Amino acid sequence: MEADPNSVVCARFIYENVFISCKPIHMQVIINQVTSKQHAAHKEMIYCGGRHWLRVYKVSSRSTIPTQQQLFKQTTKFSDSMNKLVSFLLFFIGSAAIAQPLAYTVANLHAHNDYEKPFPFWQAYNRGFGSIEADIFLQEGRLIIAHDTVQVKLGRTLDSFYLKPLQVCLQKNNGYPYSDKNQSLQLLIDIKTDAVPTIAALLEKLQLYPAIIHCPAVKIVITGNRPPETAFAGYPPFIFFDGELYLDYSEQALQRIVMLSDDFKRYSVWNGKGIIPQNERMVLNKAVAKAGGLHKKLRFWNAPDVLNAWYQFMKLGVDYINTDHVEGAATFLKQLPDRSYTASSVYNTYVPLYKNDGKAARVKNVILLIGDGTGLAQWYAGYTANKGALNVFKMRYTGLSKTSSYDSYITDSAPGSTAFSSGEKTNNRSVGVDHTGKAMTLLPDILVKKGISTGIITSGDISDATPADFYAHQAERTNSEAVLNDLLQSPIRFLMGEPSPKANAALLQKLATQFSIVSNLDSVTPDPARKWLVTEKKAGLSMLQGRGDWAQKAFAKATAILSQNKNGFFLVLEGAQIDHGGHENKLPYVVTEVMDFDQTIGKAMAFADSNGETLVIVTADHETGGLTLTDGDYASGYTSGQFSTDDHTAIPVPVFAYGPGAQLFSGVYENTEIFNKILAALGIKK
Numbered sequence: 275m276e277a278d279p280n281s282v283v284c285a286r287f288i289y290e291n292v293f294i295s296c297k298p299i300h301m302q303v304i305i306n307q308v309t310s311k312q313h314a315a316h317k318e319m320i321y322c323g324g325r326h327w328l329r330v331y332k333v334s335s336r337s338t339i340p341t342q343q344q345l346f347k348q349t350t351k352f353s354d355s356m357n358k359l360v361s362f363l364l365f366f367i368g369s370a371a372i373a374q375p376l377a378y379t380v381a382n383l384h385a386h387n388d389y390e391k392p393f394p395f396w397q398a399y400n401r402g403f404g405s406i407e408a409d410i411f412l413q414e415g416r417l418i419i420a421h422d423t424v425q426v427k428l429g430r431t432l433d434s435f436y437l438k439p440l441q442v443c444l445q446k447n448n449g450y451p452y453s454d455k456n457q458s459l460q461l462l463i464d465i466k467t468d469a470v471p472t473i474a475a476l477l478e479k480l481q482l483y484p485a486i487i488h489c490p491a492v493k494i495v496i497t498g499n500r501p502p503e504t505a506f507a508g509y510p511p512f513i514f515f516d517g518e519l520y521l522d523y524s525e526q527a528l529q530r531i532v533m534l535s536d537d538f539k540r541y542s543v544w545n546g547k548g549i550i551p552q553n554e555r556m557v558l559n560k561a562v563a564k565a566g567g568l569h570k571k572l573r574f575w576n577a578p579d580v581l582n583a584w585y586q587f588m589k590l591g592v593d594y595i596n597t598d599h600v601e602g603a604a605t606f607l608k609q610l611p612d613r614s615y616t617a618s619s620v621y622n623t624y625v626p627l628y629k630n631d632g633k634a635a636r637v638k639n640v641i642l643l644i645g646d647g648t649g650l651a652q653w654y655a656g657y658t659a660n661k662g663a664l665n666v667f668k669m670r671y672t673g674l675s676k677t678s679s680y681d682s683y684i685t686d687s688a689p690g691s692t693a694f695s696s697g698e699k700t701n702n703r704s705v706g707v708d709h710t711g712k713a714m715t716l717l718p719d720i721l722v723k724k725g726i727s728t729g730i731i732t733s734g735d736i737s738d739a740t741p742a743d744f745y746a747h748q749a750e751r752t753n754s755e756a757v758l759n760d761l762l763q764s765p766i767r768f769l770m771g772e773p774s775p776k777a778n779a780a781l782l783q784k785l786a787t788q789f790s791i792v793s794n795l796d797s798v799t800p801d802p803a804r805k806w807l808v809t810e811k812k813a814g815l816s817m818l819q820g821r822g823d824w825a826q827k828a829f830a831k832a833t834a835i836l837s838q839n840k841n842g843f844f845l846v847l848e849g850a851q852i853d854h855g856g857h858e859n860k861l862p863y864v865v866t867e868v869m870d871f872d873q874t875i876g877k878a879m880a881f882a883d884s885n886g887e888t889l890v891i892v893t894a895d896h897e898t899g900g901l902t903l904t905d906g907d908y909a910s911g912y913t914s915g916q917f918s919t920d921d922h923t924a925i926p927v928p929v930f931a932y933g934p935g936a937q938l939f940s941g942v943y944e945n946t947e948i949f950n951k952i953l954a955a956l957g958i959k960k
């Protein structure tokens with residue numbers, strides 16, 4: 275983009291513009307005061323994204339460095355006449371670029387030294403690369419694909435390795451390189467021998483492939499040894515050139531240049547770890563702006579080629595990511611939409627009063643919130659997406675729960691929550707029974723003897739393992755009919771969630787002898803004489819599918835019913851689908867579920883503050899997905915991560931507690947301790 279004087283705007287406007295309209299691309303601005311070295315007054319332009327350019331002035335002396343407040347005042351009066359007076363630098367930090375990672379696809383990948391791969395051309399082509407590189411030597415009239423003269427001896431030709439395969443693809447796709455007609459392919463030919471004779475031989479060869487040279491979606495681009503730029507125009511129109519970014523080309527030469535490449539080391543010594551140092555990033559931003567200003571694609575070679583570097587290059591707005599990792603980079607970009615999330619809206623978190631928080635005061639009610647599959651990474655992804663705020667992170671008492679089951683290092687949900695309801699480790703798949711299959715006394719059974727009522731809410735199937743752990747006794751969690759039948763022996767006041775497909779008419783008839791069965795939360799009344807079974811389809815929708823505030827509404831209904839008991843209550847609420855997102859390795863699924871779950875946590879904290887006798891505990895039965903966070907930005911709510919498995923992991927999960935008795939939950943302990951701590955908080959002996 276040219277530095278169009280009309281798009282040069284005053285610094286204040288830029289400053290505001292960056293914050294207001296550039297938020298989605300998480301651009302940040304800082305004002306950086308420059309050293310006291312005597313600089314000659316010097317100005318230059320910095321490309322800020324969009325149509326905006328910024329004039330930058332270096333400092334002439336320390337005394338002229340304005341404070342931030344002065345700076346704002348000065349910038350409002352910014353004009354050409356102020357040039358000598360205003361002395362500051364604006365630096366862009368963070369992901370100060372035009373692009374968002376999510377805009378990138380495999381088409382942005384360039385297969386560097388592709389000819390060295392076990393399957394040249396095909397490996398990159400089959401993954402949808404936008405650019406593929408072949409190095410060629412002219413050897414006795416033949417164009418040999420090779421890296422050095424040793425490889426030349428192998429006699430692999432450009433024909434057999436690139437031109438013929440490409441022709442096959444064009445035939446298959448009716449004249450286009452890919453089945454998607456909008457996807458183009460660049461064949462970057464790196465000339466290793468003398469430019470003029472090698473390109474002459476190449477032209478001769480290409481004449482044999484009219485489908486290639488006439489295809490508008492295929493670009494043959496020459497790099498390596500190139501003729502002088504004055505000769506570019508003399509080549510046939512299907513030949514293009516890769517320019518060198520640091521050079522300035524004539525208008526005529528630029529007409530034949532489609533890409534600008536350069537040695538990354540010319541701009542930065544960054545090794546791919548962490549973020550690019552600020553001063554080097556500025557240089558790189560300028561380089562990106564130069565290519566963008568000329569409407570040329572940009573590629574850096576000799577650049578870090580690891581996951582973190584790919585993220586950073588996307589943020590810089592580098593068009594082609596130069597990679598030797600065909601498989602890894604393609605997988606990374608293909609998965610990126612499922613591994614990244616930017617919240618479309620955020621919610622305000624509750625401001626806790628910390629009423630009796632961590633005090634050995636009376637605990638009348640206990641609210642246990644189980645985020646199925648929620649480890650620290652899931653929480654932190656939600657925290658980032660909500661722009662640096664979570665209700666649960668306002669809880670002051672935290673611990674770690676070890677989740678292994680009786681018979682497995684890695685638990686499933688059945689023993690995971692049976693540990694909470696019984697205080698015992700049992701086998702995977704077992705619900706409310708011990709490892710020998712014997713039914714155990716569960717928390718609701720113990721509490722009902724003290725006059726304390728229990729209610730259960732889940733954003734999943736009412737017969738799923740986590741809710742069932744509090745009312746059923748079955749060695750196999752999927753025996754849903756038997757699980758639901760156990761409700762007849764359970765003292766729980768209500769169960770709310772998604773209908774179970776196993777709840778047949780006969781079973782429902784039996785359950786109806788004890789429960790008022792309704793298919794909508796709105797039908798529930800706080801009638802103290804009734805037990806409720808809410809089987810609502812909406813409860814089982816994911817947040818992305820439109821569950822909305824169902825869980826928060828269910829929580830409100832639940833506390834309205836349970837609060838009538840002057841002896842207190844025990845409420846279990848499961849955020850069931852955080853686990854589903856983990857199994858599917860979908861970060862948007864995980865994060866939207868965490869954000870919903872956390873909003874209910876906020877309601878629970880507010881409820882606790884309303885009476886000062888409620889203990890709120892938030893934990894998980896296990897972690898799901900082996901999630902780790904590899905990129906993110908608080909300002910925009912963008913977060914990106916990688917999963918290591920599509921199943922549960924053994925990593926301990928956080929426990930958060932709020933209200934009286936919360937102090938009991940500090941430390942690192944087995945999941946069974948949560949049962950003991952709940953009883954201890956309530957002052958009940960098992």
Ligand SMILES: [Zn+2]
Nearest residue numbers: 647687853898
């Ligand atoms: Zn699971």
